[in-house]
Amino acid sequence: MSLLEVENLDVRYGDFQAVNGVSLRLEEGQTVAIIGANGAGKSTLLKAISGLHPWRAGAIRFDGQDIAHQRADMITRAGMTLVPEGRRLFGSLSVEENLLMGQCSERKGPWSTDAVYKLFPRLGELRAVAGASLSGGQQQMVAIGRALMTNPKVLLCDELSLGLAPSIIGDIYRCFDTIRASGVSIVVIEQNVVQAVAAAGYAYCLLEGRVSLEGPTASLSMDAITAAYFGTGAAA
Amino acid sequence: MTDTRHKLIAASGLLATGLLIAAPHVVPEGSLRLMVEIFCVFAFAQSWNFLAGYVGLMSFGQQLFIGLGAYFVFLVSNRLALNPFWLVPLAFFFAGAFAALISPLVFRLRDAYFAISIWVIAEIVRLFIAQRDYLGSVSGLPLVATRSMDRSSVAMWTFYFAALFALLAVFGLYYLSRSRLGLALAAVRDNEATAASIGINVWWTRFVGFVIGSGFTGAAGAVYYMSVFHLEPGGAFDPNWMVIMLFIVIIGGVGTVEGPIIGTAIYFLLRAWFAGTGNLYLMLLGAAAIAVMLISSKGIWGVVRERTGIDLLGSRHLSGLGQNPKG
C-alpha cells in the first residue's frame, strides 16, 4: 500500500476545471515530481491534497486513511503538509517563531529548531530577524524548515525554485537527501523540469489538468517530457 | 427579447405613474399619509441599497442626509417664507453638496470604518443643531409655510413627491444601473484595480455615486418630514433610520432593484402586526437580519432569482456579496 494515493481527482477553481481525473501515488521514502507548464493545475492539485482547496470528485488516501474533505490542519496533524507557493512566511514573526509554529502539529519526530539550523546554518544566525525582511532564498529555507518542524511523513513542495537564483535553488535541492534520510517522502511541483527530474525518482507531467506522461525519471526521455509538457506530438 | 422586456418595464412604469396620479383623488387621507411614509422609507432604503450594492460603499450614517435634507427645507422655507415644495429638488443638491464636502475625508477610510465615520458626522450635526436655538435646538422646528396652505392640496403634493421618489427609486435605479455611470460603478465595486486598469477613475466614480445616493436620501428625507410638519434633531438624525434601511435591504436582497421592494413590504407588515410590542419588533428585525446573513447574504430576492432564474428587471447586478473577488 502506498503512503499517498490520489485517485481520479477532480478539482474546480471557480467555473474552471483545474484538475481533471488525476491519479498518482507516492511510496514511502520516494520523491515524486509533478511537472507542467504554468496553469497546468499543479498548484491546485497540491492545494487539494493538503486540504486547502475543496475538491469535487475522486479519492485521496494518506497512510491508509481516507482523508476526503478533511480540514488542512487535521491533515497536517496526520503527517502531511505543504510548503506553499511563494513561501508565505508569517511576516511579523521572527525566523525562530516561524519555525516554532511547526510544533503546533504536535507530532513527534527528528525535526527541531536545532535540526533545521543544522540543515540551513544561515538561518541560525537570522533566528531573531522578522520573516518579512529576509531574502527570497532565506524565506524559502524558513518555509521548508517550518514545514519540517511539523515532523511530516509527506512533504508537499510547491514551486520551491520560483524567483530564486540558480545557485540558491541548487543549495535547497541539495538538502533533499538529508530530508529524505529523516524518513520524509516528498512531492515536488516544478516548472523547472531539469531540476525536478534530477531530484525525483518518479515524475508525472500535467497538461491542462490531466496526467499527460508518467514514469520513473530514469526511463523518461527529454523529448517525451517536452512533448508531454507542451502537448505537442505523440506523448502517449 | 430584451427589447420586449425594455418595453414592458417602460409600460409598467407608465401604468404605475398613472395609478399614483389618480391615487390622491380616490384614496382617503389617512391611507395617503401611510403611503407617503412607505414611499419615503422605500426611497431611503433604495438609496442605501444603491450605495452598498451598486457603489460598494456601506454607510451607517445615512440618517445624516435624511436630517440634512429635512432641515434644509424647513429652515429655508420658514426663513424666506417659500413654498417648501419648490425646495425639495434643492434639498437633493444641498444633501449632495454636503456629501461631496465630506467625501475627501471619509473616503480615506474603508469598509466598517467608512461606515461608522459617517455615523460620527451625523452625531456631530445632530449635537450641533441640538445646541443652536436658531436651528430649533432640541425641541425642533415646525413647518410654517404649509399652515396657510390648503390642507388637501398639501397632502396631495406631498404624496406626489413621495410617489415620484418611489418611482425614481425603482426605475431611476434600473436605468442608472445600465448607464455608463452604472457600469463604471459596477466595475469599481467588483474590482478597483481592474476598473482602474481599464481607465475608470475609481475615486471620482465612487464620489459621484456617493453624492447621488446621499442627495436622493436628502430629498426623500425632506418630503418625509414635510408630511409630518415637524422636525427635531433626535428624530431626523436617529440611528434607527439606519436600522430600518438596513433591515429592508438585507432582507430583500442587497444589490437588486426588486429586493428592497419586498423588504419594504415585509417591514411595514411586521410593523403593523407587532405594533404595540415596542422593542420586540425591533429585536425581530435584528434577528431576521442575522438569519439572512447566516443563511444567504443575498437576501430573499437574491435567493429567489438564483433558484428560479426569474429576473424581473433584468438587472443582474448582484453585489459582491458571497462572491470571491479573487475568483
Place this chain on the structure above:
Amino acid sequence: MIWVETIINGMLLGGLYALVGLGLGYAFGIMRIVNVAQGDFIVAAAFIGVALVPWTPISPLLVIVPVAIISFIFGIILQRLMINRVLGQDQIPQILLTFGLAIVLRNGMVELFGANSQSIDAGELRFMGFELLGLRLGVLPVLILAIALALFTLLHLWMRHTRMGRIIRATADDFEVVQLTGVNYRRVYGIAMGVAMALSAVAGVLLAMRGSFTPYSGADRLLIAFEVVVIGGLGSFWGMFLGGMLLGVTQLVALKLDPSSGLMWGHLMFLLILFVSPNGIAGLMRR
C-alpha cells in the same frame, strides 16, 4: 490649576476610552473583523456587572473578573457559532451580521431592564479622593487608569511571549497557511474574539462605575471605540492608548468650555486627526 486638573482627569478617562477601543481594535487587527455590536456588548457587560456586584467579595472592582470570564466564553461562542460562518473576502456579511446582533441586544436589554439610567455601585471607592501636588484626584479614576494600563501591558506581553500569542499573530498574518502547521484558525479566531470581548467587558464595567449608562449607551460606546482605533492608526497598540487619551482630554476640556456639547468635540477631534493624518497617531509617528 483647574485646567491642569481637567487635563489630568481627561487622561484618566482617556485610559478607559483606550480600553474601550482595545477590544474593537484587537479583533480588527487579528481577524479583520469589525464587530459593530461591540458597543452593545460593552453595555451588556455593565448589566452583568450590576447583577454580580452584590455577590463580589473584598472590593466591587473585582467584579471585572467574573464579567470578563463570562464575556470571554460568550465571545468564543459568538465567533464559532456565527461570525466564523460568514468569514470571507468580503467584510459586508460580518458587519451586517454584527449590526443585527447589536439591534437584538440593545432592544433585548431595554425589554429586560427598562430604559432607565443605571450605574454600578463602586461603594465607598466612589467618594474617595487624594491630594497630589495640590491637585485633587479621585481614587477610582486613578485605579481605573491603572487597570487599563495593566491590561494593555499584559495583552502586549501575552501576544509577544507566549505560544498562544504567537499562534494568534501567525493567524493574523496568514490564516490559510497557519493551517499547514496544524492550527485550526477557526479555534484561534474564537479565542481572539473571546479576548476582545473580555477586554470590552472590563471597559464596560469600569465605565459603568465611573458614570451611568442606559441600554442605549451602546451607540456612543461604539463610536468612542471606533474613534480610538482610527485615531490610534488601525490596529496600532500604543497608538490606541494615545488615541484614548486624546479623546478623553478633548472631551473633558470641551465640557468645561461648552457644557451641553456632549461628545461633539470628541467627534470633531476625530475628524481633525483624520484630516491631518489618515493613518492616525501611528501614521504621524512614522513620518
